[in-house]
Amino acid sequence: MAARLKRSIEEDYLTCSICFNIFTDPRQLSCGHSYCIQCLVEYFKSTTASQACPTCRQKMNCPKSTQIQTWIQTLPQDLLLIGIINAVKKNDPDQDNDEAFNGGNTLQEKTVCVKHIKCFEYFCTDHQDIICSECVTELHEKCVYSPISELQLKALSELNKIDSHIVRNLKYMSEIEQKGILNLVSYQKKKDETLVILSSLRKQFETFSSLILTDIKTKETNLNWPEVNMKSALKAIGIHRSHLEQFRSDVVAITQEINVAKKQKAVLEIQKIAVSLLNNAGINYSCFRDYKISFESNDMLISSISKVKEAANIEISSDVDNIDYHADETLSVIEPETAFMMYRKREFSVNIEKHIYRSLSGICLLYSSLIIIDQYNNFAMKMTLDGECVEKCSLKEPYQVCSSGNTGIAITCWDKNMICILDTEPILSIKQVVKTEKHYLGISDAGRDRFLVTSPDSSIDVISTSGEILFSINSRKQSNIFSSLFRKSASVPVKAVLKDETVIMCDSIQKTLVCMDFAGRILWQRKIPGISNFACGAEEIYCTLSCSNRVLRLTFDGNITDNTFLNMRHPWAIDTQGQTIVITEDSPSAKYHIIKLE
Incomplete structure (x- = not known):
């Protein structure tokens, strides 16, 4: 048990993240991370970029007139790490000739001051040496020093915390092992x-x-x-x-x-x-x-x-x-745990003039307002987050909407090869009507005056604000030797969103959420029966399931984290920004919901 504890401590806490060996003369950067002094010298000499921490990438302030090796030698030693390593080596009977980080001698080998014939009681931080009480009075009166006993107590406290953490992990691993054995027998x-x-x-x-x-x-x-x-x-x-x-x-x-x-x-x-x-x-x-x-x-x-x-x-x-x-x-071996999230939900209703039947097919969340598309009544409405309709603009069968720049929006049309670009400030008005080569329904912002659009012919294109197709993404699914035994169904992407270096697409026919790269290679896909629409947040994907009256959450790896994140009547269009989510209900409802995550 002691050997396993020592090995676990050395691997998890006393190992340099550059050379993956036990620390040798650890030096601490301004960001708090520590590395071997020789590892830092070799790392900063080999990199061509500006000096930055290898772990958190925080930039270091190295004077231009000072050499890298000289500057690194001026960095303070990590005394806590030195104390922990020496304490571990002291209790290890297999190591008799360990070297420390200052002059080749460990701290515990020095016991008596040769000059004053007194026991060492303090450690000088400025000179990185252990001293006695007489040395403090004569040579180190203005230095920063600490009692050796206090440093030992800190090191022991850290070791106790590490030991308790390892005990908890061992207990958790034992539970997982028992579950695995039961599942193996069943299998x-x-x-x-x-x-x-x-x-x-x-x-x-x-x-x-x-x-x-x-x-x-x-x-x-x-x-x-x-x-x-x-x-x-x-x-x-x-x-x-x-x-x-x-x-x-x-x-x-x-x-x-x-x-x-x-x-x-x-x-x-x-x-x-x-x-x-x-x-x-x-x-x-x-x-x-x-x-x-x-x-x-x-x-x-x-x-x-x-x-x-x-x-x-x-x-x-x-x-x-x-x-x-x-x-x-x-x-299944281990059932995933459900991650619960706290939120506050508010419900509003779009009631303008005397229209009873409504079809809220699209919604877009801006900084201080939101845009709602009423496809049945041919409206694009600007609403406040308190449910008040500020302005509306008449369009011919608008369908989906996305943001365009800081204050603009772009809207696709249901039966025309056309995309309308509108300004929302100071008033909601049509800025430009773009004629496109294809008929597009789904649309999302791709940055730099570009849009990611989907067509009923199963294509996904990147177009400019003038309607020109800049790039097309064709799905390249893997072949199967038994594909002739099944009947292939059509695939219609209802919406596609650009996320980092991938494209996430919702297939309305296959009821599948697919993630692919720009070459069309599928990275993962998730079968979600009844999926209607989706939106990408900062850390998760939110999918609306109109048939089952719920909203679920997924990670960007395609794993479901919460199967019933929200329960509401026929959720349809969805958009998110920061900690706010907006969702419309399917036609003929005129309701939409604003959810604040906490």
């Missing part, structure tokens, strides 16, 4: 049951295949039809024979994969492929109806397929290139 049991079922089905498949092939060969020898019917029947028999032989070879391949699969994901993937092959094995033999050929084994095969679905609890995704694998929740 092994489920795996054994599934292997038994698939082994039994494999034997049935081989029997069914041999019966069908034997039946086909028998019918081929007994065919005595006219020449035209003979050619048609032989052609159909050849096609079905190739299908069955391919099916049989696929079953053999799956059996081989089952024998070597040892991980949960591999087993689930094989189960997925097996069900796909079984679904496609229901071959239609209607072409033989006039010739009175019976295939009773086909009904037995379909019955076995339904048993496989029930036993393995398998669910098939309709996405061709990115197959999601689902099974019982007992197979």
